[in-house]
Amino acid sequence: MKCKQCFQEISNYFDGDLDEALKQELMQHLKDCHKCQVVFDTTRTTLDLYCDGKLYPLPDDVRSRLRQALERRRHEPMMT
Numbered sequence: 001m002k003c004k005q006c007f008q009e010i011s012n013y014f015d016g017d018l019d020e021a022l023k024q025e026l027m028q029h030l031k032d033c034h035k036c037q038v039v040f041d042t043t044r045t046t047l048d049l050y051c052d053g054k055l056y057p058l059p060d061d062v063r064s065r066l067r068q069a070l071e072r073r074r075h076e077p078m079m080t
């Protein structure tokens with residue numbers, strides 16, 4: 001899995017619509033890639049703060065802002 005795809009899957013992961021095989025691939029990539037790990041952790045922390053650790057569905061505006069943030073990062077030149 002490439003970082004670009006990883007970013008996309010991270011967003012899907014937190015949406016809760018990642019299938020088991022992709023989840024495995026994502027976790028594998030995160031183990032090997034510190035960059036994506038940071039993105040993953042940042043995203044999770046953001047969501048944890050927002051949700052107070054509970055599993056609430058994200059309001060659409062929060063979700064789309066999150067997607068936009070991930071999208072922007074995907075286009076950063078350092079990402080290959």
Ligand SMILES: [Zn+2]
Binds near residue numbers: 002003006029033035
């Ligand atoms: Zn990566």
